[in-house]
Structures are given as C-alpha cells and as structure tokens.
Amino acid sequence: MSARTASRLPCVAELVDAVVIGAGAGGAPLAARLAQAGLSVVVFEAGRHWDPPREFATDERAQSPLFWNDERLSAGADPVAFGRNNSGTGVGGSTLHYTAYVPRAQADDFRLRTEFGVGADWPIEHAELAPYYDEIERVLGVSGPSPYPWGPPRTPYPLPPLPLNGAAQLMQRGCAALGICTSPAANAAPSRAYHRPGIGTAPACTNRGFCQAGCSTGAKGSMDVTYIPLAVAAVAEIRANTFVTGIETDASGRVTAVVAMRDGLEERQPCRALFLCAGAVETPRLMLLNRLGRGPVGRHFMAHAGLQLWGTFDEDARPFKGMPGGLISEDTHRPADADFAGGYLLQSIGVMPVTYASQVARGRGLWGQAMLDHMQGYNHVAGINILGECLPHPDNRVELSGELDARGLPKPRIHFSAGENEQRMTAHAERTMRAIWAAAGARDIWAFPRYAHTIGTCRMGWTEDDAVVDADGRAFGHPNLVLCDNSVFPSALSVNPALTIMALSLRTADRFLKGVH
Amino acid sequence: MTAATRDALRARLAPPPAGARYLTGSEFATLAAACARLLPRPGIDIAGPIDERLAAGTCDGWRYDALPPDREAYRRGMAGLDQTAQAIFGAPFTQLAPAGQDTVLSAVQGGTAPGETWQAMPADRFFEELLAEATEIFFAHPLAQEAIGYAGMADAPGWRRIGLDEREDREPAALRG
Numbered sequence: 149m150s151a152r153t154a155s156r157l158p159c160v161a162e163l164v165d166a167v168v169i170g171a172g173a174g175g176a177p178l179a180a181r182l183a184q185a186g187l188s189v190v191v192f193e194a195g196r197h198w199d200p201p202r203e204f205a206t207d208e209r210a211q212s213p214l215f216w217n218d219e220r221l222s223a224g225a226d227p228v229a230f231g232r233n234n235s236g237t238g239v240g241g242s243t244l245h246y247t248a249y250v251p252r253a254q255a256d257d258f259r260l261r262t263e264f265g266v267g268a269d270w271p272i273e274h275a276e277l278a279p280y281y282d283e284i285e286r287v288l289g290v291s292g293p294s295p296y297p298w299g300p301p302r303t304p305y306p307l308p309p310l311p312l313n314g315a316a317q318l319m320q321r322g323c324a325a326l327g328i329c330t331s332p333a334a335n336a337a338p339s340r341a342y343h344r345p346g347i348g349t350a351p352a353c354t355n356r357g358f359c360q361a362g363c364s365t366g367a368k369g370s371m372d373v374t375y376i377p378l379a380v381a382a383v384a385e386i387r388a389n390t391f392v393t394g395i396e397t398d399a400s401g402r403v404t405a406v407v408a409m410r411d412g413l414e415e416r417q418p419c420r421a422l423f424l425c426a427g428a429v430e431t432p433r434l435m436l437l438n439r440l441g442r443g444p445v446g447r448h449f450m451a452h453a454g455l456q457l458w459g460t461f462d463e464d465a466r467p468f469k470g471m472p473g474g475l476i477s478e479d480t481h482r483p484a485d486a487d488f489a490g491g492y493l494l495q496s497i498g499v500m501p502v503t504y505a506s507q508v509a510r511g512r513g514l515w516g517q518a519m520l521d522h523m524q525g526y527n528h529v530a531g532i533n534i535l536g537e538c539l540p541h542p543d544n545r546v547e548l549s550g551e552l553d554a555r556g557l558p559k560p561r562i563h564f565s566a567g568e569n570e571q572r573m574t575a576h577a578e579r580t581m582r583a584i585w586a587a588a589g590a591r592d593i594w595a596f597p598r599y600a601h602t603i604g605t606c607r608m609g610w611t612e613d614d615a616v617v618d619a620d621g622r623a624f625g626h627p628n629l630v631l632c633d634n635s636v637f638p639s640a641l642s643v644n645p646a647l648t649i650m651a652l653s654l655r656t657a658d659r660f661l662k663g664v665h
Numbered sequence: 666m667t668a669a670t671r672d673a674l675r676a677r678l679a680p681p682p683a684g685a686r687y688l689t690g691s692e693f694a695t696l697a698a699a700c701a702r703l704l705p706r707p708g709i710d711i712a713g714p715i716d717e718r719l720a721a722g723t724c725d726g727w728r729y730d731a732l733p734p735d736r737e738a739y740r741r742g743m744a745g746l747d748q749t750a751q752a753i754f755g756a757p758f759t760q761l762a763p764a765g766q767d768t769v770l771s772a773v774q775g776g777t778a779p780g781e782t783w784q785a786m787p788a789d790r791f792f793e794e795l796l797a798e799a800t801e802i803f804f805a806h807p808l809a810q811e812a813i814g815y816a817g818m819a820d821a822p823g824w825r826r827i828g829l830d831e832r833e834d835r836e837p838a839a840l841r842g
Binding site for chain 1: 666667668669670672673674677702703704705706722723724725726727728729730731734767770774793796797799800801802803804805809810812813814815816817818820822823824825827828829830831832836
C-alpha cells in the first residue's frame with residue numbers, strides 16, 4: 149500500500165459541498181435531497197452503474213456481481229453468511245438484490261429498552277419517521293394492503309397488493325387453519341403501471357420472481373431507478389467504480405477530503421461534509437481504517453433472526469414465480485406466550501433453484517443421489533421464514549483482521565454469536581412455523597437456521613460513551629461527518645430494514661439542511 | 666428468454682477448457698472424483714469452474730474464519746481426502762471404488778476423518794464449503810435445471826399464472842405430484 153498523504157496526490161477535483169459514500173438505501177435518498185436543496189453532491193459507489201434491461205440475466209450465477217463479493221471473515225458461534233445474503237455492490241447497493249419487501253417498523257420497535265429493559269431505545273420516534281415512510285412508499289410505488297392489519301394507523305399504500313404466488317397461498321391456508329391473521333405483504337414493485345413522481349412511469353411487476361438477483365424490468369423500487377435518477381436530475385454526480393480507501397481529517401476532526409481508487413488510479417475529492425453510507429460492515433471498516441470516530445465503533449453488530457422453514461407439497465408451487473415474500477403476518481410481533489424480548493414477523497418465501505440447492509447442501513448436508521432426488525421435487529417446494537429482533541451485544545462486532553485484500557487493505561472479520569434471546573425467539577418461531585406448514589399439508593419439513601442483514605455497528609444514541617453518532621447521524625468528534633445506513637440502528641427492529649434505512653436517509657438530509665441554513 | 670439470459674446459459678454449455686489452471690494435475694483429479702460423487706450425473710463439469718475461480722482469485726463474499734483462504738483450503742482439502750483414503754483403505758482417493766469414496770466423503774462431512782490435514786483444518790466446515798460450491802455450479806447448469814423441471818429462465822413475457830397448480834403453456838408439466 150503506497151503512502152497516501154495529501155501533499156503527494158494531485159488535487160484533481162474541486163471542493164464540493166457533500167460527498168456521499170455508497171449509492172444504496174442509505175446514500176441515494178439523501179443524495180437526491182441534498183442535491184435538490186442546491187448542494188453540490190458527488191456519490192462514490194464501489195460497483196458499476198448497471199443497465200438492467202440489457203445486462204441482467206435470469207440466471208443466478210451470472211448475477212453474482214451484484215453482491216458485495218470482497219471477502220469477509222465470518223467468526224463467532226453463529227457465523228453469518230455474507231455475499232448474496234446481504235450487502236450489494238453497484239449503483240443501487242443492496243436494493244439491487246433486495247426482495248422489495250418493505251414493511252414499516254412498528255412504534256414499539258423504537259423503544260425496546262423502555263418496553264423490555266434490554267437492548268436499546270432509538271433517540272428518535274416512529275412518529276418522526278412516519279411522514280418519510282409515506283414519501284418513500286410514494287416514490288418507490290409500493291403495493292400493499294389498505295387498511296394494513298397491524299401497527300399504528302397509516303396512510304393507504306399507493307397501489308393495491310401484488311398477486312399471491314404458490315408459497316403465499318400455502319401460508320394463507322396454514323395460518324387460516326391455526327387462526328393466525330395474514331395479509332398480502334407490502335412490496336416495492338407496482339401492481340400496475342405507476343408514475344413515480346419526478347422520475348417517470350414504472351412498468352407493472354411481471355412476477356419474474358428474480359428480485360434477489362436483480363430486476364431487469366425496472367419495476368422493482370431499487371435505488372438505481374428511483375432516488376439515483378432524482379439525484380442526477382438535481383445535478384448530483386454519481387461516480388461509479390470508485391472504491392474509497394481513505395478519509396482525510398484536519399486537527400479538529402473535520403473531514404477535508406476523500407481518497408478513492410477509480411480504474412486503478414487514486415484520486416482525492418475535497419469536501420465540506422462527508423456522508424458515510426456504506427452499510428454496517430464497510431462503514432465501520434472505513435471508520436476503523438481511518439481511525440475515525442469515538443464510542444463503540446464496530447461494536448453491537450446485529451443480524452436478524454431469519455430461520456427459514458421449507459416443505460414439500462403435493463401441489464405444484466413453482467417457487468421461482470411471483471414476489472418472493474408474498475404474504476405476511478405480524479401476529480407474532482409481540483407474542484402473548486413469548487419467553488423473549490421483542491418479536492418477529494412471518495412471511496412466505498419463494499426461492500430460485502441455485503439458492504435453494506445451496507441451502508439444502510449447507511442446511512441438510514444432502515449430496516449424491518439423495519441431493520438429486522430431493523431436487524426432483526423443487527417445483528413442489530415452498531417456504532416460510534421469520535424476520536426477528538436481535539439484541540445488541542458489544543462482543544458481536546466488526547474488526548480489521550490481519551489478512552489483506554487485493555487492494556492491500558485489511559479484510560473485515562465479523563464476530564456473531566446468537567444470544568439466549570435470539571435462541572428462544574428462533575425456537576418459538578420454529579414451533580409456530582412447523583405448525584403452519586403441517587396445517588398447510590407439507591411433508592419433509594426442514595429448518596434452515598440463518599441470520600440475515602447487517603445492522604448496528606456505529607449506533608446512534610445520546611453520548612459518545614455508548615454511541616458513535618447522535619440522533620441526526622453526526623459522528624461524535626467529527627462535526628461534518630454524517631453516517632446513514634443500517635450501521636446507525638441502535639436496535640435491529642422486528643422488520644426488514646430497507647424501508648427504514650431510506651426513511652432515515654431523508655430525515656438525515658433534512659436535519660443536515662436545517663443545520664446548514 | 667432475454668438476450669442476457671441466453672448468453673449466460675450458452676456460455677455454461679460451452680465445453681470446459683482442458684486441464685487445471687490453479688490446482689496440480691493430481692489435486693484436480695481428486696477434486697473431479699469427489700465432485701462426481703457429490704453430484705453423480707455425467708456431463709456437468711464442476712471441478713473446472715472451481716479451479717477457474719481459484720486461478721482468478723475471486724470469492725463469493727465471505728468464508729468461515731475457521732478456514733484458511735480458499736486456495737489454501739482446496740489444496741489442503743485435496744491432500745486431506747487422500748490422507749483419509751490412505752488411512753481407511755490404503756490407497757489414494759482417486760483409486761477407490763465409488764462406495765469407498767463415499768465412505769471417505771462421509772467421514773470428512775461428519776468431522777471424523779482420519780488424516781493430518783483435518784487436525785489443523787475443520788473437516789466439516791471444509792466439506793460444507795466444497796459441497797455448497799459444487800452444488801451451486803451443478804444446479805446452475807442448463808442440463809441440471811432441465812432435469813428438475815425448472816423453467817424460470819423463460820420469463821421474458823413475465824408470468825401470469827403464478828398460483829398453486831397453475832402453469833403456463835411454455836412450462837414443462839409437473840415431474841411428480
């Protein structure tokens with residue numbers, strides 16, 4: 149690694165108001181908002197700017213470049229899978245391969261410590277995010293049920309729900325038999341052609357079912373077809389293929405410039421403010437690499453309890469069609485018989501064949517004729533899974549390892565061991581899901597233990613003793629460094645994080661602009 | 666099928682390049698023999714794409730911290746299969762009959778395999794990684810996808826019949842009920 153001092157590098161770029169690192173759910177809405185307010189904005193994105201209709205294949209292996217494939221070392225008693233399991237690369241970030249499943253967090257999700265005496269409260273309330281949830285749902289074109297059966301009263305979804313696929317119908321059947329309330333889920337894909345305000349008309353979802361390997365039609369509300377075009381229209385520059393390696397600060401802790409590699413060349417971009425939105429592994433990694441931040445940088449890594457339960461049915465389920473997460477139940481948000489803090493949601497899941505076969509290999513250890521025989525039933529397979537709260541623990545963390553990557557930078561090592569709360573919740577969920585799947589008529593039921601999403605490594609709070617950023621995302625010790633992605637979550641929430649990251653992104657931009665003007 | 670999808674599947678049907686680029690000839694032969702037992706169906710090259718990836722030095726975004734880097738893990742893993750084969754049957758892995766090879770693979774999967782390699786590298790984790798990679802390569806192949814009745818690649822017009830027991834004309838009929 150060459151020495152990277154400011155004096156040795158040519159100053160190729162003019163000073164800009166804001167550099168945003170990461171063009172995903174945390175960075176894109178914020179970049180659009182700042183640019184619309186008249187700030188000069190440059191967005192650095194490590195991956196490519198894809199042309200989905202031309203480049204995205206309906207082929208899982210061909211689509212693997214959408215995942216964050218730089219190696220992460222997974223440690224602890226419950227090592228978390230990375231790659232396709234979470235972070236993304238490319239303009240759009242992980243929204244390029246998210247399922248489009250966008251439930252809102254409920255009000256009590258933000259007050260876990262107050263409610264249960266464990267975990268952490270957020271320094272902001274649900275009511276503050278609600279208008280941003282509304283706005284994001286309108287821009288993305290979210291299809292969902294109105295009224296929504298759970299949580300506080302809310303504005304109707306902009307579009308009616310998407311059609312139910314086989315797995316969703318099976319979950320509906322199993323839950324009905326047990327008296328569990330279900331509903332078509334909220335998904336960020338239009339159920340009919342939809343005008344995205346300020347962007348253009350998005351086509352109706354064609355039920356390709358390939359959301360987790362990239363949407364080729366432009367229907368899915370990923371950042372590359374929503375907030376990135378809004379940012380570009382407001383004259384933000386999107387600098388793709390640009391991998392940030394250095395963040396320069398002055399003696400007072402103010403960020404002065406960002407150093408990055410683009411096409412093999414190092415470049416330096418001076419900025420008035422830096423928004424670090426690289427996700428809950430790369431954000432703390434950049435903080436640690438550049439010795440930035442006070443408080444527990446890298447600590448309190450959380451991953452949602454994500455147990456999946458699979459079964460084989462007599463009916464043809466064709467699990468590759470339709471929205472993967474078609475049906476939802478939040479009856480388990482705060483189960484009456486819980487022996488744990490928090491709760492979880494239930495969802496039906498479709499699955500692409502390579503992903504499913506890989507899980508059969510890892511989860512059941514099937515190989516040889518047994519694997520071939522099992523996969524003969526692929527078209528009859530359907531699943532359900534949970535998305536559950538995870539408590540923060542300081543020993544679950546991101547750290548720099550001694551092993552260097554191709555750029556000469558230390559690879560991140562992530563320690564994760566599920567605590568008693570996660571284990572109890574998972575056991576409760578497995579009992580519930582086995583009952584649902586048995587009632588739906590499944591045979592050969594099997595559970596795939598899993599933890600998903602990366603959360604909470606630079607958490608927000610009130611003081612630097614216990615947090616890395618304040619309620620506005622400002623890093624303690626660095627007046628012009630703002631963090632905005634899942635790393636700032638103080639608690640995991642009992643729902644998928646994407647919508648809340650986007651809502652937080654708009655709020656963070658508004659708070660910043662209020663402070664500037 | 667879209668042009669991008671057709672290109673991806675066509676590339677996979679191309680004949681594999683002869684020989685190994687990263688592994689030695691003997692390591693490659695052991696890997697090919699192991700893959701032939703893990704996914705026993707002729708006509709789908711698994712060892713080639715694994716070796717190609719090792720040569721390119723790419724990965725899928727993560728590995729167990731308990732394992733060494735992939736190149737080293739595969740090298741040591743192939744040596745380990747031979748050590749286990751020698752310990753149980755007194756012959757290298759490639760010279761065993763299929764049933765003997767299965768015995769070796771089961772011992773590695775169960776973490777009970779004899780052999781010096783497995784003292785330093787967790788056998789069960791290595792097996793899991795090998796099996797997952799082999800399985801992903803196998804079921805990405807058009808022949809394997811056809812065999813399980815998968816028709817997802819034919820999605821250019823979209824899917825309208827997506828409910829239980831619903832099927833469009835271009836989809837194959839059910840393999841079993």
